[in-house]
Amino acid sequence: MCKKNRLLEFELPRGDMRISLHRMTQFLFSMMFAGAVAAQQSVTLDSIGFVNLPGDAIEIQLSFDSVPPEPSAFVLDNPARISLDLVGVASALSQQRFNIDSNNAQSVIVLDDGSRTRLVVNLDQLVNYETQIVGNVLTIRVGNDSPSIGGVAAVGQIFTGIASDADNAITDVGFRRGDDGEGQVIIELSNDRVIGSVEQVGSRVYVEFINTTVPDDLNRRLDVSDFATVVSTIDVLGQTGRATIVIDVDGAYEYVAYQTGNQYTVSVRPPVIDISVADATAAYTGEITGLSFQDIPVRSVLQILADYYDFNLIATEAVSGNITIQMNNVPWDQALELVLRSSNLGSRLEGNVLYVAPSDEIAAQDQLELEANRQAEALAPMYTEFMQVNYADASDILDLLIGNAGAGAAAGGADLGGAPGAAPSSGGILSPRGTATVDPRTNIIIVRDIEEKLEEVRGMLVRLDVPVRQVLIEARIVNVAVDIGRDLGIRWGGAGSAATGDSFRYGGSQAATLEQGNNEVARQVAIQNALIAGEAALLQALTDGTDPSLINTVVGQAIAGISIPIGSVTFPDALAVDLGVEGAGASSFSIGFTGNSGLIELELSALESSGNGEVIARPKVTTQDKVEALIQSGVRIPYQSQAGGTAGGSTTEFEDAVLSLRVTPQITPDGRINMALDIRQDSVAAGSGAIPAINTNQITTSALVNDGETIVLGGVFREETTTTETKTPFLGDLPYVGRLFKRTEYNYRRTELLIFITPKIITDINIR
Helix, strand or coil: CHHHHHHHHHHCCHHHHHHHHHHHHHHHHHHHHHHHHHHHCCEEEEEEEEEEECCCEEEEEEEECCCCCCCEEEEEECCEEEEEEEECEEECCCCCEEECCCCCEEEEEEEECCCEEEEEEEECCCCCEEEEEECCEEEEEECCCCCCCCCCCCHHHHHHHHHHCCCCEEEEEEEEECCCCCEEEEEEECCCCCCEEEEEECCEEEEEEECCECCHHHCCEEECHHHCCCEEEEEEEEECCEEEEEEEECCCCEEEEEEECCEEEEEEECCCCCCCCCCCCCCCCCCEEEEEEEEEEHHHHHHHHHHHHCCEEEECCCCCCEEEEEEEEEEHHHHHHHHHHHCCEEEEEECCEEEEEEHHHHHHHHHHHHHHHHHHHHHCCCEEEEEECCCCCHHHHHHHHHCHHHHHHHHHHCCCCCCCCCEECCCCCCCCCCEEEEECCCCEEEEEECHHHHHHHHHHHHHHCCCCCEEEEEEEEEEEEEEEEEEEEEEEEEEEECCCCCCCEEECCHHHHHHHHHHHHHHHHHHHHHHHHHHHHHHHHHHHCCCHHHHHHHHHHHHHCCCCCCCCCCCCCCEEEEECCCCCCCEEEEEEEECCCEEEEEEEEEEEEEEEEEEEECCEEEEECCCCEEEEEEEEEEEEEECCHHHCCEEEEEEEEEEEEEEEEEECCCCCEEEEEEEEEEEECCCCCCCCCEEEEEEEEEEEECCCCCEEEEEEEEEEEEEEEEECCCHHHCCCHHHHHEEEEEEEEEEEEEEEEEEEEECCCCCC
């Protein structure tokens, strides 16, 4: 032992000895591990083949160097795939992914992790499968309905077995936190033939097992919020014919579900945030590399990069100088760019050849090439083409062709009686030699230019000469009015004289007292005439020798023959207080007292009116996207106005009272409609004088509305209350009694204006 130690000390310093021993130990362990792996992977997968079978089935044939082990399999339904593990099998295939031309399977992936080989069959949807081992060949039939072979059941038979087996059950449900903070729900099943299906609904993940029971002690809720994962609770529900696991998740998440034997695992984690967007190397796609050179010529560095990364290189004689480089984990195309930049070099990629030269030399070559292109363009032949514009205005297209500076020339040419002159190019897409003109009658643009520019004009017309979508805008203007009026009034009237016969008289006015006096005079005159007639009849009876018993009768008849007027009072002259209701439809109640010498009348009148009105106006207009439209209907009211100041004379002018809708719609990329609106509703005011008064309601606004949606743009609510009282001075102010000398008028008016708007995008109709 001492001799060995002295030998180590002689050959190596102490520190190096420790390093060498450590490396030797690692080497021995690696050799032992390699031997163990070699012992485990005693079977090698040599080849894989595919055979299409009838009925959209496919057969996958795996050939090994010896008899393969029985595969252990599990199935996923989202995404649909079949996974088979071959323990102790190594893969000698040259690639890992094999695409399949089948209606059932998409591809097969072969993965070797050193201890086993996993075969993953990616499916469009879950189908039956079976496996069979014959000698050194493992055959997998996907989409075959025949019975299973080799001990691995088909998917369809798995479901059949579950449906008929009452012993399928969930034996345990557990939870743990993964290494990356994910929440893992682990479901232990009674056997590996129980298949689960997973569905994501909002913030919950549902795992369902058909024809599976849940023991009573597992039918509960698990609170796992203390594990600090996105999973908060787990509900285990035993239902008739199935078992359901409900996983509640907080916030955004992503999940993966897989089954290994009789263990079903659902792993839920927050979404991975991509932080590589701001990476300085994100714009480069080359392979990551490392470079380390000390004072080496630039030409040599370029040659090394070209040889190693297999690209063609041409470097001019002016490429010179040395460079020192130390770069790690850098894309090779970024390294190439940095080498060129540090030496003031530029590059041009022409096909698959990289041309490298000093930057000023490349700039000079570009300038010469540009000048040559200009000369070639100046000598290129000119062609004339008549281009039909179907939907757009040809004059607008012409402005785009020749640029803003030529718009005036184009417009001027268009006025020459249909023979517009050519407008030279100025800032447009035409060449300096190119010209363009418009025929307004046929909406055709006549372009003369080289073929390259004509092709650009054709491409522009394809993009711009398209039909513009149209919008139907419907406005509903609802005007609701409520009117209530109450009017209560009273009238006092009459006339008379004193019962004592004195000359005192009373009445509602001088006309009434004068009429009362005239009535009294007429009555006295009639009485005198009756007395005279009676005396004349008595004298005549005595002269005629009439029977004395009949004389009184004759005299009475003569007196009765003279009418004695009672006299009447004429209204409204006899009214003392006139505070009645003026409405024609008023109701009234009247009482009066009359005597031999006078008359008194009292009339109480009242009127109550109410009205409800609703006016709906529905203007509609259809217009194109971003094109203003106006629709209006109404009346122009003429009136006379004075002209020339005080010089006299008059002119007829007009005042508009219209219902109008002015709108400019704009269809947004997401299918909504942005509108600039101006809506007016005018009417002539009642009782206008010589110059009419206009009642107007107007709204000017801008609104963003979904297609076909109705919104309320605005509303005006107005309420008016008016109380008018008319009374007789002094008498109307008396308590209680004053009500008999008043008239009260009450008016209430409420108006409400609402404006609704409904835009609709008109669907294009293709006529074939």
